[in-house]
Amino acid sequence: MARIVVVTSGKGGVGKTTTSAAFGAGLALKGYRTVVVDFDIGLRNLDLIMGCERRVVYDFINVIHGEAKLNQALIKTKQLDNLYILPASQTRDKDSLTEEGVMLVLEELKKSFDYIICDSPAGIERGAHFAMYFADEAIIVTNPEVSSVRDSDRILGILASKSMRAERNMDPVQEHLLIARYSPKRVIDGDMLKFDDVQELLDVPFLGAIPESDSVLLASNRGVPVILDNKTDAAEAYMDAVSRFLGEEVPHRFLQHHRKGFFGRLFGS
Amino acid sequence: MTTNTDSYKSGQTQGQPGSAASSFELKGSMLTVIELHVLDPVLANFAAEIKKKVSQAPDFFNRAPVAIDLAQVKNTESIIDFADIVEVLKRNQLIPIGVRNGSAAQHKRALDQGLFSLATSSMRSFDSQQDTQTELQQKAKQQKQQKQQKEENKDLKEKSSYSSSNANAESTSSSNKNSGFYTAHQAYSKTVYQPIRSGQQVYAKGCDLVILSTVSAGADIISDGHIHVYGSLRGRALAGVNGDESARIFCQNLEAQLISIAGYYRVIEEIEENFRNQSVQIYLKDQRVTIEKM
Numbered sequence: 307m308a309r310i311v312v313v314t315s316g317k318g319g320v321g322k323t324t325t326s327a328a329f330g331a332g333l334a335l336k337g338y339r340t341v342v343v344d345f346d347i348g349l350r351n352l353d354l355i356m357g358c359e360r361r362v363v364y365d366f367i368n369v370i371h372g373e374a375k376l377n378q379a380l381i382k383t384k385q386l387d388n389l390y391i392l393p394a395s396q397t398r399d400k401d402s403l404t405e406e407g408v409m410l411v412l413e414e415l416k417k418s419f420d421y422i423i424c425d426s427p428a429g430i431e432r433g434a435h436f437a438m439y440f441a442d443e444a445i446i447v448t449n450p451e452v453s454s455v456r457d458s459d460r461i462l463g464i465l466a467s468k469s470m471r472a473e474r475n476m477d478p479v480q481e482h483l484l485i486a487r488y489s490p491k492r493v494i495d496g497d498m499l500k501f502d503d504v505q506e507l508l509d510v511p512f513l514g515a516i517p518e519s520d521s522v523l524l525a526s527n528r529g530v531p532v533i534l535d536n537k538t539d540a541a542e543a544y545m546d547a548v549s550r551f552l553g554e555e556v557p558h559r560f561l562q563h564h565r566k567g568f569f570g571r572l573f574g575s
Numbered sequence: 576m577t578t579n580t581d582s583y584k585s586g587q588t589q590g591q592p593g594s595a596a597s598s599f600e601l602k603g604s605m606l607t608v609i610e611l612h613v614l615d616p617v618l619a620n621f622a623a624e625i626k627k628k629v630s631q632a633p634d635f636f637n638r639a640p641v642a643i644d645l646a647q648v649k650n651t652e653s654i655i656d657f658a659d660i661v662e663v664l665k666r667n668q669l670i671p672i673g674v675r676n677g678s679a680a681q682h683k684r685a686l687d688q689g690l691f692s693l694a695t696s697s698m699r700s701f702d703s704q705q706d707t708q709t710e711l712q713q714k715a716k717q718q719k720q721q722k723q724q725k726e727e728n729k730d731l732k733e734k735s736s737y738s739s740s741n742a743n744a745e746s747t748s749s750s751n752k753n754s755g756f757y758t759a760h761q762a763y764s765k766t767v768y769q770p771i772r773s774g775q776q777v778y779a780k781g782c783d784l785v786i787l788s789t790v791s792a793g794a795d796i797i798s799d800g801h802i803h804v805y806g807s808l809r810g811r812a813l814a815g816v817n818g819d820e821s822a823r824i825f826c827q828n829l830e831a832q833l834i835s836i837a838g839y840y841r842v843i844e845e846i847e848e849n850f851r852n853q854s855v856q857i858y859l860k861d862q863r864v865t866i867e868k869m
Contacts, residue, residue, distance in 0.1 A: 456773050459791045463772025478769075507809075509770050509789055 308416040311423050312441035312479075314465075316457030318428030320449045321486035324522060324532060325544075326425035327355045329445065331531035332548030334389035338420040341380065343411075344394035345437035346427035347402060353393045356383055357529025367395035370407030376414050385534055390419075400433040408436045430464060439470050443480040445551070446510060449487045450499040455507050458483075462508065481510045484547055488515035490563035501561055514547040516540055517560045608672070609636075611664075612644045616653040622663045629667045640670045642693055643685070645677030655681060657688040764800075771796060771810065781817075792832055801825065811835075814857075824857040825869070839864050 313326045323346075330342040344352035347367060353359040358381045364374035369392075376392075383389045392415075395402065415422050426437035438444065444465055448458045465479045466472055472479070485501055492498040505512045516522075521538035525531065533544040539560055546556045629636045641664055648655065657674075664671045673691035674682055682692045765779035767786045773793030777784065784798035787805050794810035796802060799817040804826040815822025815837040822836055829850055833842050836859040850866045857866050 456791075456793060459773040459793065462770070463775040463791075463794070466769055466772065467775065507791070 308419055309421055309442045310412060310416075310440050311421060311443045311445060312426055312438040313423060313445045313447060314426035314434060314438055314461050315428065315447040315454070316430065316434075316461040317449075317454045320447050320454055321516070321522075322428070322447050323351050323355055323425055324526060325445065325447050325484060325486060325516075326352065326423050327531040328533040328541075328544040329548060329551070330356075330389055330391075330421075330423050331383075331386060331533045332545055333421045333423075333552075334386040335533070335545075336548065336552065337388070339388045339418065340421045340423065341390040341392060341415055341419045342423040342425060343392040343415070343437075344425050345403075345433050346425065347394045347433055348396065348399045349427065350394040350396040352391055352425050353381070354529060355526050356391055356531060357385075358383060358391055358393070359529070362393045365393045365395040366411065367398045367402045369411055370402065370404065376411065385530065400427070400431065403432060403436045405436065405439070409440060412440050430460065434461075435464075435468070438465055438479075439468070441465070441469060441479050442471075443482065445482045445484050445513065446508070447484050447486050448504060448508070450485055450489075450493070450501065450504055452499070455499065455504055459508060462510065482513045482551060483508055483510040484513045485515040487518045488560070489518040490561060494563050513550050514543055514558060515561055516543045516547070606640070609639050609641045609669070610644045611641050611660075612646070613648050613655065616648045616651045616655050618656070618660070621660070622666075625663055625667050625669075629669070633668075637668055638670060640672045642672055643674045643690065645674055645681055649676065649678050649681070655684070657685045657690060661688050661690065765798075770806070773810075784814075790831075792830075798822070813840075815859075820859045820862075822859075825855075826857075827854045829853055829855050829866070834864060834866075836864055 311329070313322050313329065315322050323344075326342050330340050333340045342352060342356070343366065344350060345366075346352070350362075350365075353362050361381050364379040366379065368374040369376050369379050380390045380392055383391065392411075412422060424437040424441065427433040438461075444462075446458050446462060448454050462481060465481065469479050471477065483505060485504055488501060489498055493500050501512070501515050517539045519538060519540040521535055522532050522540050525535045525540075532538070533541050533548070535541045543560050546559065549556045643657075643660065645655070661671050671690060673693040674685040675693040677685070686692060764783035764785050765777075767777055767784070768788060770788040771777055771786065771790045771794040773791045776795040777786075777797065779798040779800065779802075781799050783800040783803070784796055785803045785805075786796060789806035790796055790804055790808050790810040790812070792809040795813070796804070796810060797813045797816055799815065799819065799822075801822050802812050802814045802824045804812070804824075807828040807830055808824075808826040809830045809832065811833040812824050812826070812831055813833075813835040814824045816835075818837050820837040824834055824836070829846070830852060831843065831846070833840055834846070834857050835841075836857065839859055839862060841864045846866065850868065854869045855866050856869050857864060859865065
């Protein structure tokens with residue numbers, strides 16, 4: 307049975323699209339047929355991050371309005387055969403989304419995919435609402451700072467009251483917490499909230515923390531999901547999180563700060 | 576003919592859960608209504624007189640709502656022809672809405688012509704006599720039940736912590752003040768199992784509120800009675816919002832942004848350091864919000 311997973315945060319710039327791309331690729335690497343849907347209508351980014359921007363012809367809104375078939379709008383990524391994206395429209399705005407349209411597209415996607423990742427726009431308005439409304443699971447992306455945590459809390463409240471599952475009294479949306487841009491060193495310095503404080507404040511099962519890393523920015527600019535960028539901390543942290551998301555027991559890494567010894571600094575390992 | 580302000584009252588309840596995205600809101604407002612005082616039940620020459628009046632200030636009267644006041648003719652034997660009044664008013668671009676201050680029989684006949692019975696302070700409905708009768712009987716019964724229950728609960732709870740106004744918000748009047756305890760089938764408390772998130776609001780109307788999880792910063796929990804929180808309390812907690820000064824807040828971990836009992840409040844900056852992150856109870860003492868470790 308296909309699962310609809312929303313990646314959301316409330317606040318902007320915390321790493322939703324990066325996480326959507328990484329989780330999409332991670333689930334595809336694990337062998338699941340996966341599609342990532344960009345709900346940020348008017349501010350299309352996902353195609354860039356996943357390196358598909360030159361192949362966008364039709365988009366999500368075209369499909370909703372019946373101007374294109376779903377298969378025409380879906381783009382297969384270069385890196386993985388079982389990973390697709392459904393790009394957002396850059397010329398329309400979020401009012402073009404309709405509940406019925408979104409539902410029909412998601413129902414159609416459910417027939418051919420195992421995981422449908424909905425990349426939510428920031429905010430709590432129409433775009434974010436539709437991205438989360440049909441979700442079975444939610445990945446809440448939070449940065450370790452107070453405003454991000456509060457916005458995530460707000461989103462969790464909306465998930466618990468305004469999602470389809472909540473409105474129809476079904477089992478609640480399964481929530482997962484992912485902390486992005488985590489820097490153990492800045493936690494020690496007292497500049498950043500510690501991961502377990504964030505987890506306690508939000509009271510949601512913890513998927514893991516993604517260390518702050520230049521490799522994330524580089525991967526985005528190159529249009530490759532960061533998780534495919536082997537050997538970097540961020541890629542491994544994302545892969546661990548994907549495994550935990552699938553129910554595997556994986557020990558947490560990247561939560562402690564390791565001071566480099568003399569040789570370590572010398573050889574840069 | 577006088578102009579009278581008539582108020583349509585509907586108490587806007589504080590903190591209905593999920594009120595944020597409601598498609599409507601209820602508000603009390605004052606409307607200007609033209610009152611037509613009937614002085615003579617026969618209403619000879621009514622049509623001509625109205626026409627004359629309206630022609631003097633057509634803009635003022637254009638589609639104005641009219642209430643028909645029957646105070647002067649309440650005790651008359653003659654039958655007022657409401658159908659005629661309605662017809663004449665409508666013909667003159669006036670909108671008859673209802674009658675007031677008349678006898679029960681007059682109001683009943685007005686209702687047949689599509690006129691509402693406008694309540695005034697002295698009279699609640701046109702068949703009020705009947706209503707009052709049954710209402711009184713019910714009240715007596717209710718009081719009896721409450722009394723019994725109170726006695727049963729005596730050893731469990733020495734003092735009833737509810738004033739009648741919030742225990743029985745809809746059905747009580749001044750006659751049974753201070754007799755209040757819950758009637759047999761009323762809810763004693765509202766229990767919430769999920770975390771209450773920033774931006775959410777939970778209101779326990781007429782009862783206690785029990786929360787078995789955390790209350791996030793930016794969330795409101797509101798109760799007419801006590802509030803119990805068996806998790807961290809980081810949001811705002813308002814107990815006894817209906818005016819019950821004996822309401823209390825109990826919480827296992829006090830980090831609240833604001834605590835309030837019956838309208839008296841303290842914000843987090845006014846909460847002493849040594850009570851933060853402690854298991855406490857909060858109550859009103861000499862009209863001051865008092866915190867005590869448990």
